[in-house]
Amino acid sequence: MTQEELLPQIYKKDDRAFTLMYDMYSKSLYSVIYNLVRDQEEAEDVLQETFVKIWKNIDSYNESKGRFYTWILNIARNTTIDKLRSKGYNNKQKNLSSDNFVHLLDDSNKLTNKIDTIGIREFVKKLKPKCIQIIDLLFFKGYTQQEASDELQIPLGTVKTQNRNCINDLRNFLKV
Template identity: 50%
Template sequence: MQEQPDGLIAELQAKNPKAFERIYERYSESTFGIINSIIHDKHLAEEILQDVFIKIWNNAEKYNSSKGRFFTWILNIARNAAIDKTRSKAYKNKQKNLTTEYFVDIIEEKTSLSSKVDAIGIKKYINVLKPYCKKIINLLYFQGFTQAEASEELDMPLGTIKTRNRNCMNKLREILTS
């Protein structure tokens, strides 16, 4: 794991374009991986990536290191932007006209987390979690499901999904910090 680039973040917050370039170089590949794992469309994922980095530039002063790591802040922006796009009417209409090849790719990806977790480098940590944690994390964080949608998909009460998600994330946090 890379250490927190506090000086670089301070420069970004001071609107230094060189700092922004360095942050883009450092984080764009992983950020693209998360977006693409939700969107499944390379060109659209690239557009969203641009939007994400514009948000990072415009909202850099809102980042607070006491609330979490900078990389986590970026990934949350990316994940939310990708999920927002999947919920948009234009995206939903586009999905109605997809080829069968696209659906085969989605089915293959749903059976394995490996390509997605490798995109952000946490495969070895995810693999030690219980199977239900893998399923919940896959649905909520890599496929963009809401907790209600995950509840339906896994045929579990919403409260159970929320509790297990919290427990799984706490376990993952514990693994990452040990």
């Protein structure tokens, strides 16, 4: 069934349409959600919540404003962001046991070894100290640009510009 055939059935609240919609879109929405929450159980919960919101709010979808997939993707993103900002989620993250972090240390060492193996760290060391600091935060430590801005106590726009310039410098090193 195509999306064009599916939409009228969803509007009618046909139970089979829900199943078809889930089958068509769940994998791609799950990967978007998982990339934000980085936890399988949380991602599955958010995915379920996303489909419930889609089903309940289907009447607010307007085909003239954009594609159906874009609309449901925005619902998934917004639901995930709401989850990440929720007080309960933040408290849960604060209360994780140390067992949850053991694999992170192992993964971090593996990542460092991989980075050293392919030689990227050597190229990064050739950059200006400010670039080293920004790339370390954004790429090696996984900070968002806003978090890097807060950490370095510089404006977000400056982080974005310096990041772009540093990446260009790194590209130039790699061309040689």
